[in-house]
Amino acid sequence: MSEPRQPQHPIHPQFPGRWSPRAFSGEPLPKAQLLSLFEAARWAPSANNSQPWRFVYGIHGTPAFDALFGLLAPFNQTWAGNAGALILVAAKTVDDKGRTVGAPAFDSGAAWMSLALQAHADGLFAHAxxxxxxxxxxxxxxxxxxxxxxxxxxxxxxxxxxxxxxxLRAREAPNERKPLEALVVEGRFGAP
Ligand SMILES: Cc1cc2nc3c(=O)[nH]c(=O)nc-3n(C[C@H](O)[C@H](O)[C@H](O)COP(=O)(O)O)c2cc1C
Structure with missing residues (x-):
């Protein structure tokens, strides 16, 4: 494995520590562990607390896993068959009061990241x-x-x-990021 990722500023090690590998063990993920991941996702913030994220899962070795696996693009099928579980992330676009949800994809992205960070904290890996x-x-x-x-x-x-x-083996290591300066501006883009 390559050198650990080097943050430019002090942060919790969970952030650079999480990464998306492709070499999974092929062991079914125990349901209790899977539920902890969804529990972490449940606490994500969302517009109006609408909680639009929805998850459909299949544990390795079950028909639900096989059905989700069948949806994957050929490239992803070359490696994701050894995952302990597969999850489809969806979002409900109308809230319980019938109102259009403000930012279902943004909110569900936050929930996915919570899931991924919980996986990392539990010694597991999550790969979108x-x-x-x-x-x-x-x-x-x-x-x-x-x-x-x-x-x-x-x-x-x-x-x-x-x-x-x-x-894929050659790429099986945490990758890098653009420098912070390329991502963040004060006030407005292009300001001197
Ligand atoms: C929305 C989304 C779609 C992705 N699609 C794929 C994919 O189809 N196949 C794949 O191998 N990786 C996929 N990835 C993984 C990204 O390539 C990976 O997250 C990115 O290179 C950053 O690496 P890291 O997660 O290891 O930090 C996807 C990630 C995201 C967030």
């Missing part, structure tokens, strides 16, 4: 995947109306990187 069949997903998970499909996630214990093909 945008590469899946978004058109077919609603039918496969019986998505109710007023919901949108957002992303999929592979979670589980780390396995042996030797299982990966050469190209």
């Amino acid at each position: 995947m945008g590469g899946f069949d978004k058109a077919k997903a609603p039918e496969v998970v019986a998505l109710p109306e007023d919901h949108i499909v957002l992303c999929m996630v592979a979670v589980g214990a780390y396995g042996d990187p030797a299982q990966l093909d050469e190209g």
Whole structure:
């Protein structure tokens, strides 16, 4: 593994410590561990506390896992079959009072990050995947109306990187980030 990520400013080690590997162990993730991940996600902030995130999961070795696996793009299928569980992240776009939710994707992104950080705290890994069949997903998970499909996630214990093909094995390490100066401006873009 390469050098640990170096933050530019002092932060909690959970942030650079979390990363998205592809070499999972192939062991089914115990449901209790999975529920802890969803519990962490449950406490995310959201517009009007609408809590629009929804999760559909399948544990390795179950028909639900196989159905979610079948949605993945071929590239993701080369590695995500060894995840302990697969999760589809969706969002409800109408709240309990029938109002359009202000920021379902933003809120659900916060919930996914809570899930990923809880996984990291528990010695597990979570890897988001945008590469899946978004058109077919609603039918496969019986998505109710007023919901949108957002992303999929592979979670589980780390396995042996030797299982990966050469190209993926070479990429199996925490990656870097743009410098903070490229991401943050004071006041307005382009100000001297
Ligand atoms: C919305 C989203 C979609 C992603 N889609 C894929 C994907 O389809 N396949 C994949 O291998 N990684 C995917 N990733 C993982 C990113 O490549 C990874 O998070 C990014 O390179 C940063 O690396 P890190 O998570 O290890 O810090 C996705 C991540 C996000 C947040």
